[in-house]
Amino acid sequence: MLRANDPNLHSWIQISATSEFPIQNLPFGIFSVGDQDARVGVAIGDYILDLCVLGQEGLFELLDIDPTVFNRSFLNDFIALGQPIWRAVRERISVLLRNDNSEIRDNDALMHRCLVKQVDAHMHLPVKISNYTDFHTSLESATNVGLLFRDPENGLTPNWKHLPVGYHGRASSIVVSGTPIHRPKGQIKFKNSPLPTFMPTQQLDFELEIGFITGTNTALGTSISTAEAEEHIFGLVLFNDWSARDIQRWEQLPLGPFLGKSFASSISPWVVTLDALDSFRVAGSLQTPAVLPYLEYTGNKHLDINLKVYLQTSPEPSALISQTNTQYLYWTMNQLLAHQTSNGCNIEVGDLYASGTISGSEPDSYGSLLELTWNGSKPILLPNGTIRTYLEDGDTLIFKGYAEHNSVRVGFGELRTKILPAI
Amino acid sequence: MLRANDPNLHSWIQISATSEFPIQNLPFGIFSVGDQDARVGVAIGDYILDLCVLGQEGLFELLDIDPTVFNRSFLNDFIALGQPIWRAVRERISVLLRNDNSEIRDNDALMHRCLVKQVDAHMHLPVKISNYTDFHTSLESATNVGLLFRDPENGLTPNWKHLPVGYHGRASSIVVSGTPIHRPKGQIKFKNSPLPTFMPTQQLDFELEIGFITGTNTALGTSISTAEAEEHIFGLVLFNDWSARDIQRWEQLPLGPFLGKSFASSISPWVVTLDALDSFRVAGSLQTPAVLPYLEYTGNKHLDINLKVYLQTSPEPSALISQTNTQYLYWTMNQLLAHQTSNGCNIEVGDLYASGTISGSEPDSYGSLLELTWNGSKPILLPNGTIRTYLEDGDTLIFKGYAEHNSVRVGFGELRTKILPAI
Numbered sequence: 044m045l046r047a048n049d050p051n052l053h054s055w056i057q058i059s060a061t062s063e064f065p066i067q068n069l070p071f072g073i074f075s076v077g078d079q080d081a082r083v084g085v086a087i088g089d090y091i092l093d094l095c096v097l098g099q100e101g102l103f104e105l106l107d108i109d110p111t112v113f114n115r116s117f118l119n120d121f122i123a124l125g126q127p128i129w130r131a132v133r134e135r136i137s138v139l140l141r142n143d144n145s146e147i148r149d150n151d152a153l154m155h156r157c158l159v160k161q162v163d164a165h166m167h168l169p170v171k172i173s174n175y176t177d178f179h180t181s182l183e184s185a186t187n188v189g190l191l192f193r194d195p196e197n198g199l200t201p202n203w204k205h206l207p208v209g210y211h212g213r214a215s216s217i218v219v220s221g222t223p224i225h226r227p228k229g230q231i232k233f234k235n236s237p238l239p240t241f242m243p244t245q246q247l248d249f250e251l252e253i254g255f256i257t258g259t260n261t262a263l264g265t266s267i268s269t270a271e272a273e274e275h276i277f278g279l280v281l282f283n284d285w286s287a288r289d290i291q292r293w294e295q296l297p298l299g300p301f302l303g304k305s306f307a308s309s310i311s312p313w314v315v316t317l318d319a320l321d322s323f324r325v326a327g328s329l330q331t332p333a334v335l336p337y338l339e340y341t342g343n344k345h346l347d348i349n350l351k352v353y354l355q356t357s358p359e360p361s362a363l364i365s366q367t368n369t370q371y372l373y374w375t376m377n378q379l380l381a382h383q384t385s386n387g388c389n390i391e392v393g394d395l396y397a398s399g400t401i402s403g404s405e406p407d408s409y410g411s412l413l414e415l416t417w418n419g420s421k422p423i424l425l426p427n428g429t430i431r432t433y434l435e436d437g438d439t440l441i442f443k444g445y446a447e448h449n450s451v452r453v454g455f456g457e458l459r460t461k462i463l464p465a466i
Numbered sequence: 467m468l469r470a471n472d473p474n475l476h477s478w479i480q481i482s483a484t485s486e487f488p489i490q491n492l493p494f495g496i497f498s499v500g501d502q503d504a505r506v507g508v509a510i511g512d513y514i515l516d517l518c519v520l521g522q523e524g525l526f527e528l529l530d531i532d533p534t535v536f537n538r539s540f541l542n543d544f545i546a547l548g549q550p551i552w553r554a555v556r557e558r559i560s561v562l563l564r565n566d567n568s569e570i571r572d573n574d575a576l577m578h579r580c581l582v583k584q585v586d587a588h589m590h591l592p593v594k595i596s597n598y599t600d601f602h603t604s605l606e607s608a609t610n611v612g613l614l615f616r617d618p619e620n621g622l623t624p625n626w627k628h629l630p631v632g633y634h635g636r637a638s639s640i641v642v643s644g645t646p647i648h649r650p651k652g653q654i655k656f657k658n659s660p661l662p663t664f665m666p667t668q669q670l671d672f673e674l675e676i677g678f679i680t681g682t683n684t685a686l687g688t689s690i691s692t693a694e695a696e697e698h699i700f701g702l703v704l705f706n707d708w709s710a711r712d713i714q715r716w717e718q719l720p721l722g723p724f725l726g727k728s729f730a731s732s733i734s735p736w737v738v739t740l741d742a743l744d745s746f747r748v749a750g751s752l753q754t755p756a757v758l759p760y761l762e763y764t765g766n767k768h769l770d771i772n773l774k775v776y777l778q779t780s781p782e783p784s785a786l787i788s789q790t791n792t793q794y795l796y797w798t799m800n801q802l803l804a805h806q807t808s809n810g811c812n813i814e815v816g817d818l819y820a821s822g823t824i825s826g827s828e829p830d831s832y833g834s835l836l837e838l839t840w841n842g843s844k845p846i847l848l849p850n851g852t853i854r855t856y857l858e859d860g861d862t863l864i865f866k867g868y869a870e871h872n873s874v875r876v877g878f879g880e881l882r883t884k885i886l887p888a889i
Binding site for chain 2: 173174179189192193200201202205206208209210211212213214215216218225227228229230232238239240241263264265287290293294295296297298299300301302303305306307332335336337382383385386387388389390391394466
């Protein structure tokens with residue numbers, strides 16, 4: 044076990060037992076306060092630790108890194124330093140925050156400069172996304188969507204259990220939690236009309252996903268094995284692959300999703316390192332039929348992360364509309380990276396690889412409204428009496444995700460997005 | 467007409483009448499000589515004009531730009547300066563190279579420093595590609611591929627004439643002409659086997675395409691009209707969307723092309739500005755049925771660019787295997803950009819938007835081996851007696867493209883790629 048993950052560690056900062064940001068987490072993000080430049084920070088309890096200040100004060104001096112790497116508006120330059128540095132920095136931060144360490148604790152001026160309350164900070168997109176692939180790794184969701192979208196008799200395509208099905212997504216339109224989304228317009232083809240209409244989507248949906256960020260540049264022509272994959276994975280984010288189902292349905296044949304998805308995707312501000320999630324590994328179910336050798340792996344590569352979706356129909360309180368867990372995904376992160384690079388495709392620092400919609404086997408565990416409402420045929424009744432099939436203007440959608448074990452909760456915070464009317 | 471396009475202009479540099487780089491072209495690229503840093507250059511006849519040197523010598527002083535923008539390993543920072551600067555720089559270069567201008571012509575030392583023979587230079591990827599979309603805008607190719615890949619009865623999907631069908635491609639694996647490509651491996655499903663096999667592709671194909679590079683960052687939620695589109699387009703490149711047809715066929719359902727394409731794509735080293743192609747505009751055929759209002763446009767938006775594909779089966783001379791023209795494309799560049807952004811998707815400096823395979827109506831004008839050999843059923847017989855269905859290791863494929871009018875030929879040079887064995 045990594046020392047920084049020890050459940051017995053405690054910080055000199057007061058942290059609630061239900062906080063998603065205990066000393067065992069230490070997720071990285073980009074924040075600013077007021078007019079100050081955006082910079083790298085680490086979440087700890089209700090605070091953000093300002094790594095830019097720590098760098099200026101020489102607190103990373105023994106690590107042999109350029110401390111100005113924390114004075115950037117994206118994590119990419121830090122991530123590019125590689126796994127040994129990610130680990131050394133996280134371990135150093137863990138040491139600085141432990142209740143037996145006095146370097147910050149007993150230096151009032153420094154403490155004042157390097158700790159910012161999260162409520163006072165503005166969070167930015169943590170990573171400049173270089174390339175973005177969206178997979179569809181949940182057997183339950185792939186079956187549901189196949190039944191609803193493609194073939195009412197047979198949800199899964201013949202290839203689905205042999206390879207992680209995926210497609211290239213649009214990187215430019217990925218935004219951080221808190222960024223409102225305008226309802227997109229697009230071509231919609233109604234069954235009773237011979238021609239398509241250009242109008243705001245009437246089927247605005249979310250997709251509950253988790254994504255991972257890579258931290259290396261590999262050479263074109265080379266592949267990453269399942270055994271090597273984790274050296275390339277910096278951390279994970281909550282991810283919402285917004286979807287306009289009516290636009291998607293009309294455009295999708297023959298080349299796949301395009302404008303029905305590219306209007307926006309949202310990620311959580313905090314990137315939880317794969318190291319911090321190490322304590323929450325579990326075994327997955329046996330993959331049957333057996334996968335090809337390049338997709339075989341050993342060890343516990345699934346993660347036990349609880350995911351919840353809340354819908355707030357302004358100005359009402361939010362209602363839980365789905366809950367599921369990443370451990371039920373069919374394909375693992377290391378299989379995704381091995382498959383992505385099996386043809387020699389290179390990866391880059393800041394790539395995002397997302398899981399696709401995560402659905403469990405029960406209807407209240409489905410990760411999209413398409414599935415939850417069975418394409419609108421079973422509307423959701425919220426506790427306040429409101430009915431929803433798809434999202435309406437003014438709605439706010441909130442994803443939460445955390446792992447918990449030995450009374451330690453490691454989470455992502457919120458991914459929160461408000462829907463605005465079409466422009 | 468832009469002054470720099472005047473067919474009566476002549477340079478003090480001797481340029482062959484059949485050169486694709488007369489003073490009316492002035493395409494931009496990134497080059498280096500020996501150990502020198504990569505920098506921005508412009509092709510003129512058999513030479514490259516070193517803009518980095520011209521900047522150092524103050525020859526762009528009146529343009530109010532930072533001349534170090536030419537001392538970069540990608541064109542992106544220059545492109546980001548916007549259309550008025552692209553035009554001013556091209557006009558300034560045109561003036562400097564005209565036979566009546568003495569600033570370089572009569573300065574032997576400067577001429578020596580700023581002119582490099584193309585044969586002595588190494589060309590680099592001209593643009594750091596931010597996002598890449600591949601459309602499929604040729605009616606003939608879409609019909610052919612649909613018949614071969616999807617439905618032997620009906621090539622076109624119902625949406626095809628209503629919107630430019632496209633998908634997001636992989637940006638990281640786009641390389642410049644001269645970069646050899648290793649035959650990719652992947653999952654292939656043979657008809658006589660119940661399970662897929664992981665092996666080198668047996669159906670390695672090219673796709674003859676043209677692409678355009680955008681030069682602006684737009685805001686998420688905004689759209690670009692067909693009338694505004696050209697302000698955002700810096701220039702065009704030859705583009706080869708390498709495809710492994712057997713890998714593509716097995717993986718493509720339900721989310722579209724993925725690893726069958728992402729192992730590599732190739733672009734020409736020279737970006738020919740949209741301004742330089744202004745003299746070669748032609749009207750397209752009427753689009754029937756009429757397009758939706760957001761896709762309507764006025765003016766001549768098609769380009770008359772001759773395209774040729776040569777195959778060299780080492781060490782034989784190359785043979786012409788296809789020739790076609792961009793003017794037959796169904797959808798125009800301004801329609802592609804209007805469609806891409808119609809849902810509010812933002813564009814970025816350095817985005818690449820490609821045409822998809824360009825095929826004419828005759829079998830010798832098809833832009834891929836899939837079509838030329840009708841999926842291998844009609845092998846090509848080369849003049850040297852060699853037979854090809856798909857590409858073999860050691861083959862070299864060459865795209866050429868140029869427009870010609872009033873004895874002025876404006877071209878892209880070569881896009882040349884050699885196929886190496888699988889690793």
